[in-house]
Amino acid sequence: MFRNESEFVRWLRGLVAKDAGPLKLGIGDDAALVEVARGNQAILTTDLSIEGVHFLLRLHPPRAVGHRALARALSDVAAMGGTPRFALVSLAISRRTSRAWVKDFYAGLLGLAARLGVTLIGGDTAVVKGGISADVIAVGEAPRGKALRRSGARPGDQIFVSGKLGLSALGLRLLRSGRAGKAASEKQALFAHLYPEPRCALGRYLSERRLATACIDLSDGLSTDLAHLCEASGVGARVWASRMPLPEVPGESSINSLQLALSGGEDYELLFSVPRGKAARIPHKHRGVTLHRIGEISHSRKLVLIQSDAQSIPLVPAGHDHFRNI
Amino acid sequence: MFRNESEFVRWLRGLVAKDAGPLKLGIGDDAALVEVARGNQAILTTDLSIEGVHFLLRLHPPRAVGHRALARALSDVAAMGGTPRFALVSLAISRRTSRAWVKDFYAGLLGLAARLGVTLIGGDTAVVKGGISADVIAVGEAPRGKALRRSGARPGDQIFVSGKLGLSALGLRLLRSGRAGKAASEKQALFAHLYPEPRCALGRYLSERRLATACIDLSDGLSTDLAHLCEASGVGARVWASRMPLPEVPGESSINSLQLALSGGEDYELLFSVPRGKAARIPHKHRGVTLHRIGEISHSRKLVLIQSDAQSIPLVPAGHDHFRNI
Numbered sequence: 001m002f003r004n005e006s007e008f009v010r011w012l013r014g015l016v017a018k019d020a021g022p023l024k025l026g027i028g029d030d031a032a033l034v035e036v037a038r039g040n041q042a043i044l045t046t047d048l049s050i051e052g053v054h055f056l057l058r059l060h061p062p063r064a065v066g067h068r069a070l071a072r073a074l075s076d077v078a079a080m081g082g083t084p085r086f087a088l089v090s091l092a093i094s095r096r097t098s099r100a101w102v103k104d105f106y107a108g109l110l111g112l113a114a115r116l117g118v119t120l121i122g123g124d125t126a127v128v129k130g131g132i133s134a135d136v137i138a139v140g141e142a143p144r145g146k147a148l149r150r151s152g153a154r155p156g157d158q159i160f161v162s163g164k165l166g167l168s169a170l171g172l173r174l175l176r177s178g179r180a181g182k183a184a185s186e187k188q189a190l191f192a193h194l195y196p197e198p199r200c201a202l203g204r205y206l207s208e209r210r211l212a213t214a215c216i217d218l219s220d221g222l223s224t225d226l227a228h229l230c231e232a233s234g235v236g237a238r239v240w241a242s243r244m245p246l247p248e249v250p251g252e253s254s255i256n257s258l259q260l261a262l263s264g265g266e267d268y269e270l271l272f273s274v275p276r277g278k279a280a281r282i283p284h285k286h287r288g289v290t291l292h293r294i295g296e297i298s299h300s301r302k303l304v305l306i307q308s309d310a311q312s313i314p315l316v317p318a319g320h321d322h323f324r325n326i
Numbered sequence: 327m328f329r330n331e332s333e334f335v336r337w338l339r340g341l342v343a344k345d346a347g348p349l350k351l352g353i354g355d356d357a358a359l360v361e362v363a364r365g366n367q368a369i370l371t372t373d374l375s376i377e378g379v380h381f382l383l384r385l386h387p388p389r390a391v392g393h394r395a396l397a398r399a400l401s402d403v404a405a406m407g408g409t410p411r412f413a414l415v416s417l418a419i420s421r422r423t424s425r426a427w428v429k430d431f432y433a434g435l436l437g438l439a440a441r442l443g444v445t446l447i448g449g450d451t452a453v454v455k456g457g458i459s460a461d462v463i464a465v466g467e468a469p470r471g472k473a474l475r476r477s478g479a480r481p482g483d484q485i486f487v488s489g490k491l492g493l494s495a496l497g498l499r500l501l502r503s504g505r506a507g508k509a510a511s512e513k514q515a516l517f518a519h520l521y522p523e524p525r526c527a528l529g530r531y532l533s534e535r536r537l538a539t540a541c542i543d544l545s546d547g548l549s550t551d552l553a554h555l556c557e558a559s560g561v562g563a564r565v566w567a568s569r570m571p572l573p574e575v576p577g578e579s580s581i582n583s584l585q586l587a588l589s590g591g592e593d594y595e596l597l598f599s600v601p602r603g604k605a606a607r608i609p610h611k612h613r614g615v616t617l618h619r620i621g622e623i624s625h626s627r628k629l630v631l632i633q634s635d636a637q638s639i640p641l642v643p644a645g646h647d648h649f650r651n652i
Contacts, residue, residue, distance in 0.1 A: 004647045006557070024367055028558065029476050030405040030542060031371035031466070036362045041350055045357035046372075046414045046463055048450045079356040088372045090416075090461040092379075124374045130456030135416040137372055137463050140357070150355050216356060231332070232354065321330045 001099050008125060015110055016120045022085065023119055032121035034086055036141055043140035043147065045076035051094075051131030059175050062101045064194035065134075066108030068266075072219065073138035074116060074198035075268040079217035081148040081207025082140035084116055084200060089123040090135040097132060109136075116200055146207045148272070150232035153214035157273035157297040159237060160282055162199055162289050164245045165222055166257055167192040169264025185249045196268040202286050206272060211281060215272040221265040221319025227303055229271060236302045239295030239315065262305075263318035273297050327425050334451060341436055342446045348411065349445055358447035360412055362467055369466035369473065371402035377420075377457030385501050388427045390520035391460075392434030398545065399464035400442060400524035401594040405543035407474040407533025408466035410442055410526060415449040416461040423458060435462075442526055472533045474598070479540035479559035483599035483623040486608055488525055488615050491548055492583055493518040493573045495590025511575045522594040528612050532598060537607060541598040547591040547645025553629055555597060562628045565621030565641065588631075589644035599623055 002008040013027045025033035036042045049069035051057060060068075070087060077084040089109065093102060113120060118138070171193025174181050181190050199217070206212040216229045222239075230237050246257040274282055282291055298304075303315040328334040339353045351359035362368045375395035377383060386394075396413060403410040415435065419428060439446060444464070497519025500507050507516050525543070532538040542555045548565075556563050572583040600608055608617055624630075629641040 006554075025473070025475065030402040031369045031408070031464075033367050033369055033406070033468075033473050035367050035470075038364065041359050041361050042368060042465075043357045043359055044412070044414060044448060044463075044465065046416050046448065046450050046461070048416050048418060048452045048461075050418055050452050050454055052455055053452050076356040080359070082357070086370070088370060088463070090372050090374050092374060092376055092459060122370060122372065124372050124461070126374045126376050126379050128376055128456075128459075129378055130454075133418060133454075133459060135372070135374075135450070135461035137370075137414070138357075139368075139370065142359075144361075147351070147359050149351065228332075 001097070005125065012106065015106065023121060026119065026121045032086070032088070034121065034139065039144055040141040041144055041147060043077050043080050043082040043142060044137070045073055046135055046137040047072035047076065048133065048135050050133040060194065062104035063108035066105035067112050067195050069134045069136045070109045070112050071196045071198050071268055073136040074118065074200060075217040075219065077138050077140035078198045078200040078203035079148065079215050079270060080140070080142060081146060081203040081215065082142040083204060084118045084138055084140040086121045086139040087113060087118050088121060088137040091123065092126045092128045092133045094130065094132055095127060116198070142207060148203065148207050148212050148215035150214055150216050150229045153229060153233035153235050153273040153297045154275070155235055155297050155299045156276050157213050158276055158279040158293050159239060159271070159273055159295040159297060160291050161222070161245065161269055161271050161294050162202055162291055163267065163269040164247045165218070165267055165269065166260030166264040167247045168196060168266040169260040170247055170249060170252070183250055185247060189247060189249065193266065196266065198268055199270045199289065202270055202289060205286055211274055211278055212272040213275060215270055218267040218269045218271055219265060220321070221263040222271065223262045223315050224317040224319030224321070225271055226315070227317040229273070230301070230303060236298040236300045236304070237295055238298055238304045238306060240306045242308050243292060243294045245290065245292045262315070265320045327423070331451065338432065341432060349447060352445065352447045358412070358414070360447065360465065365470055366467040367470055367473060369403050369406050369408040369468060370463070371399055372461055372463040373398035373402065374459065374461050376459040386520065388430035389434035392431035393438050393521050395460045395462045396435045396438050397522045397524050397594055399462040400444065400526060401543040401545065403464050403466035404524045404526040404529035405474065405541050405596060406466070406468060407472060407529040407541065408468040409530060410444045410464055410466040412447045412465040413439060413444050414447060414463040417449065418452045418454045418459045420456065420458055421453060442524070468533060474529065474533050474538055474541035476540050476542050476555045476558035479555060479561050479599040479623045481561055481623050481625045482602050483539050484602055484605040484619050485563060485565060485597070485599055485621040485623060486617050487548070487571065487595055487597050487620050488528055488617055489593065489595040490571045490573045491544070491593055491595065492586030492590040494522060494592040495586040496573055496575060496578070509576055511573060515573060515575065519592065522592065524594055525596045525615065528596055528615060531612055537600055537604055538598040539601060541596055544593040544595045544597055545591060546647070547589040548597065549588045549641050550643040550645030550647070551597055552641070553643040555599070556627070556629060562624040562626045562630070563621055564624055564630045564632060566632045568634050569618060569620045571616065571618045588641070591646045
């Protein structure tokens with residue numbers, strides 16, 4: 001491990017970009033100093049990644065833990081239609097954590113950061129008795145009045161989702177089972193779980209063109225996140241089971257896949273509503289990511305799943321909730 | 327405990343200020359949206375507060391844990407000479423944590439926030455097997471080019487410190503001993519430990535008048551924090567033991583008090599350097615907080631303590647370092 005905090009800070013500072021442009025003062029002082037472009041608003045979000053809750057040391061390589069920790073926060077910026085700029089990382093490591101683990105954690109985190117133009121500008125560290133935990137803060141920006149919110153969905157709006165749903169949950173299942181995953185679809189699921197891609201370009205596309213009335217990222221599972229969006233907007237929704245973009249995996253029944261899609265979580269795809277008149281302007285694909293229309297917003301505050309036999313059943317939020325079962 | 331995350335978020339949202347002024351979107355969406363005043367830079371900092379490291383459940387009341395968690399972050403903003411505006415809180419609670427504990431934690435945190443004009447705008451939560459941990463992010467602002475840094479100290483600059491040193495460490499010692507602390511000085515030490523006051527007004531005063539060339543907050547103990555400031559500035563320092571503002575506590579020898587002042591930590595006072603020609607402009611007191619000149623910056627990179635017998639000894643960083651003794 002690092003001999004002292006100064007050595008750690010020096011090491012970390014050596015890995016990140018020098019102060020330039022809007023970054024006026026990065027790692028190493030009491031706080032970081034940044035500029036927000038004139039006419040822009042700052043977007044701020046923070047996400048915990050905790051051993052035993054969000055990752056398991058025996059399953060998740062440190063590189064993936066770092067990548068996922070940052071992806072969680074950047075996905076929130078994407079859901080606001082913002083451009084991510086900076087990140088801060090508070091990392092509590094255990095006494096048993098090796099220097100190699102810490103290096104790989106930051107390699108994964110900084111790899112994603114570099115690819116999306118995000119600079120690490122600060123954080124905090126501690127050594128604890130318990131497990132590892134990271135809190136990642138993302139700072140982004142969006143032109144004034146352009147940021148997407150959860151609260152703008154209106155009855156009649158069409159509901160879209162990016163990518164495939166339940167892929168991350170499927171990847172986790174494969175990881176737990178220890179199955180190697182030779183099939184391309186299995187590899188895809190594993191990759192989606194370990195290295196999710198925040199949909200920043202898509203979020204920006206939707207906000208710049210004012211296509212979406214509301215947007216949320218899928219972190220807790222479609223059933224839960226759609227409920228959040230509808231609650232914030234004071235509306236309900238109908239979604240069609242047959243339209244869900246499910247992963248096709250050999251040996252998985254479509255019912256299982258649907259279950260994963262609705263309650264799996266950690267897909268970090270975007271769920272957004274589009275006025276009916278603008279729905280045709282949503283492309284089938286944006287920068288390689290497929291976009292699917294899966295339902296529509298309703299007056300009634302209910303969430304309804306229309307099954308393949310045309311029967312409607314209530315869509316019950318079944319995604320992850322930290323406070324449940326305490 | 328709260329039944330689910332939505333109930334918790336609703337409860338928390340009910341406690342905080344509504345969106346107004348520079349706050350465009352607070353708790354409850356994917357991220358918060360804020361505006362930074364034109365001509366200002368944003369100050370960003372984050373600080374961990376972990377059970378067993380930064381606080382102990384049996385010693386620290388939840389109200390103090392919340393207050394201290396925010397004070398740690400605001401003190402960094404103070405050290406930059408900034409005005410704190412917003413905070414985000416990531417809180418991981420244990421399965422055994424009661425709703426009352428969570429309420430008191432936020433009462434302490436929000437009490438300090440309200441007093442200093444800081445609005446809680448977001449965060450994250452998780453329930454963990456291990457102990458409680460909080461990560462508090464503070465967002466402040468300062469006029470472009472006015473923020474104080476650690477790196478501007480020059481040889482000949484006079485070194486000042488606010489308040490009394492070692493008071494928090496003394497308070498912790500009293501707390502651990504279980505002694506009631508009836509003497510006014512003991513009560514003062516206990517209070518300084520449990521409810522430290524970030525020196526935001528002083529930091530702003532120094533930066534607005536361009537009085538300080540460098541500034542750092544005393545979180546790890548004078549010996550360590552002075553070393554940080556000197557390293558960042560590429561200078562050394564001489565400080566006089568006889569000038570240290572030590573707490574007078576019955577039964578404590580002055581040698582013990584000096585030891586606490588140099589290595590105690592968590593005082594959250596400001597340590598700053600002032601050009602010799604401006605030293606006379608530093609008042610003896612600023613808004614009730616005493617300011618003491620304790621030494622001067624030197625060319626030589628060494629840190630030296632001049633004892634009461636005029637002997638010089640090396641001042642070895644002896645404050646807290648999370649990576650030491652792993």
